[in-house]
Amino acid sequence: MRIVFMGTPDFAVPSLEALLNSGDEVVGVVCQPDRPKGRGHQVVAPPVKLVAERAGIPVLQPLKIRTPEFLQALSSWQPDVIAVAAYGRILHTPILQLPPMGCVNVHGSLLPKYRGAAPVQWAVINGETETGITTMLMDEGMDTGAMVLQAKLAILPDDTAGTLAPRLAALGGRLLIETLVQLKAGTLVPTKQDDQQATMAPLLKKEDGLIDWTLSAKTLTNRVRGLSPWPGAYTFLGHERWNIWKAVLQGTATTDTPGTIVAVNKQSIVVATGDGLLEIREIQTANSKRMAVAQFLAGHRVTVGQQLGPPPITLVG
Structure with missing residues (x-):
């Protein structure tokens, strides 16, 4: 398959690395723009961009994704599927409908619990003892798409969001590959989320x-x-x-x-x-x-x- 990957922070890196080590072709990467960071406000590239550049993969960093120019650039890569992990923006219909095999998202919770931008943090804040990864077929909602695969992971008593996130990210990379294997084989069985069981994990300030x-x-x-x-x-x-x-x-x-x-x-x-x-x-x-x-x-x-x-x-x- 020709795969476009969309992701930005450290959490997304294991998913991209898993794709690069698979038998499929990553034809392009999309991530957030470089931004100032730290006390010196030095402009820093996102972790995903650094991995993509080392692998020789072309990178797009659009300020806005709802533009004809970005859609045209994305279309030029002719993706069969778009894989997404912590990209940071909601994809609208023209992007979701672009790849013939759809858009697959790696989310850091056991959906429908903890939809939103900070699922790892809120699971720890709320005293959960278990969380996990869900892969889903994306729609225009905030993590509302049909679920595909789930894998659970224990939250240890001394875990912080910072210690838990890398373990979840690694699990996400493995589950993404299994999801794409089943997608190619035509054996995926998507499950609609129960919206009444949904909880939110809003961005922290x-x-x-x-x-x-x-x-x-x-x-x-x-x-x-x-x-x-x-x-x-x-x-x-x-x-x-x-x-x-x-x-x-x-x-x-x-x-x-x-x-x-x-x-x-x-x-x-x-x-x-x-x-x-x-x-x-x-x-x-x-x-x-x-x-x-x-x-x-x-x-x-x-x-x-x-x-x-x-x-x-x-x-x-």
């Missing part, structure tokens, strides 16, 4: 990382895991921002005001929540690296009774 201490310690533990590495969970001690990279549930009840530091020891800073106590184990402040609390306390004074929460409002004028 920086402000989603701000810790609400009125939530339970269990909920906050999962949020810290699910928000790592981006946007990261954070709180403030006065005007000083604390990024919280590791937190552990302590099953002790508390009557202290949520956000109050109730204990400080060599390994952790213990904070009251809306239900139970949370032990902060790994932390980062401005212009510093991630560090264990023991290292952090060597250079910072933290006392019982201090209050964590949103930054104080500064009045002007």
